[in-house]
Amino acid sequence: MKLTDNKVGNQTIKILLVIPFFYPHKGGSQKYAEEVNSKIMEMDSRFKVDVLCYNTKRAPKLESYRNFTVHRIPCWEIIKDKFLLPNPFSLLLKLISLSKNNYSFVETHVRFFDPTWWVWAYARLIGAKSVYVGHVPGHPVHQGWLVAMIGKFVDLTIARFALQRYDFIFYANNACKNFYEGVLGIRKEGIVAHIGINPEEFSSKERDEIRIVPNANITLSTNKVLITYAGRMLETKGIIYLWEAILRLKNQLEKNVRDQLVFCFAGPGNLNEKLRSLIKEAGLGANVLVLDELSYTDVRKLLAISNVFVNPSSYDEGLPNTLLEAGASRCFVITTDSGSINDLIVNGKTGSLIGKKNAGEISEAIKWYLNNQAQAQVMADNLSADIKNNYTWEKAARVFINNLS
Template identity: 25%
Template sequence: MNKKIAIISNVSGSLVSFRGELIKKWLDLGYEVYTLAPEYKSNHREKLSNWGAKAEKYDLNRSGMNPFKDLKSLINLANKIKEINPDYIFAYTIKPVVFSSLISKQIDLKGMYSLIPGLGYAFNGGGLKNKIVNKIAVLLYNISLKNNDKVFFQNPDDLNLFVDLNLIDQEKTVLVNGSGVDTEEYYNTEPQAEKISFLLMARLLKSKGIIEYIKAAEIMKNKYSEVEFKILGSPGNGPDAVDMDYVDQAAKKDIIDYPGRVNDVKSYIAQSSVYVLPSYYREGTPRSILEALSMGKPIITTDNPGCRETVVDGKNGFMIPIKDYKILADKMEYFIKNKEAIIEMGKESRILAEEKYDVHKVNQKIIENMDL
């Protein structure tokens, strides 16, 4: 009888887009793989089923802080895990990690593994609500993580923070290079050096640097009206959301082009000259940057955890201070004035993607450290 792996997420899309190659690798190795998510879009369920995975649902109050709803989610997940009876659990994002780790103490497992794909809102700083959420998150991680055999981190800042806070022992930590990127699917392209176009892909959150991007674009548009500035992504929600009126007005003034959320970003990346993510969100390693690296685009991003690892400053792009739209505009202007740098830095980005962020190399490290 094949051994079972349960991979637990808070959304079905990430199982396909971010963990798909890992799931397929487990299946190739002969494991029976169960995916657990609160809801499945029909195309996600179909893909997982076609690969050979078994898609299961569980109840999850994804973003709320209601302790009664969370307790109900915990009990529901515990019953589902006991029903599956896995040999290994692999969980990621805060609630699946905390709940699965707590449940793992009550069942017989060969291995409990967690992935911390960035720290997000709970560690993003800010007002009183952020501080309360942070205290709760630290407490829950402290209670739950110590039962893990290994915890995977996507950047050294997050790893070091968890060790410093005594949430996990150093010897149980593993650093991986983000979620990785399929360098064949995100094929190499020649950067567009004639008609200059800048691209940002993210949810429309303030902490993703959307406002700084639009401000820098406005400065550049006043000097170089022919240059394009695109934003792809869904509207945000909550206190960190960018006011959509602000975005719409920028689009009406022809400062930016905002197609919204698109299903296949590859054509947009291919048509762009430079990829920009001025984030100060607590990223793991932004997937959008990895996709742009793989498709041979220079990068402008911030000296921010998860972002800073993707740029060798001056070699495949530029690293800028967070929240500084004027320096962002300066770096944009550098590429506008030095088109040959777009070509040369784009080549370096592709090399970095192949050497450091190839998804198969990332997954191999995870599998080796799971002792499968």
């Protein structure tokens, strides 16, 4: 069965989004899927998106959320917060039920998850077109070498086989497109729809006032320099290298300069308690704060009062959304040169690019900022303007609308 004419034109275009992690779970690819599809429905009333996801947070089995109809099925968590497998009987019954909904497209994201392996076939069975969205320009990473090797093997076999069979392939960044075509050998021409933000949600006006750190009940005066990391608190995010940079600065800076610095780590993950212990041992409790997971509103508040944003990530993860949010908030950005980050950050023009796993380069970049704050603010303003002009959910959604209608 082929796509019929009553699915286009002025008629409803129905999309089934199949994605393991979805609201209320938080994550980069989940946020992209949610924001782009929500914006598609907002911009073009012909589109209606249903979601089939795995129930990672004991949420309702059926829920209406941001104009999505969300269907959740039971699952098994194989690697905590990283890899899931659905209950196969629940999945089969739900797919049979949803097949009656006359979908035009079935969409999935991130090749590391099982839907990538079968969504293309399910779409063919129900007479729909398959849509895949890639995010990560590299093989799976994990601390355990065996898990990493198995992930790479699956990447180069099952995932590559499946990806060749999708009707549409989109990429969230240029580095991802280059990896798929150059390393995975994907021949189908892909379309880049850059990750984005809603620029109007971000500002920096609060830096000129007394600043209150969310979730900490701490007030900062205007002479303090707030240096922030926001994201998942995982080893692969390079958190330990930022901590080592803080220790370097403690030894290298004069006391009056050290006392001006406040570091914030915000996000969920397995390193929070370990970092708290290290902070206590180093006697830096007044200067280094671990805020745990913040609401999206509080993340925006934190970025609005931050002077510097550091992304010390040690693996290729595309283009982190927090970089866009920090840039739109006019923070000076210090980031490792990984994934597609150099599409956004031009060293010396829109921020500072540093090497991976290098605490020394992080500390040197922070010292440069302290000595060149006026020049750094010009770079931050350049980045903010670029983001607001080129990296928005509206632009990404328009790419999908133009290609799927």
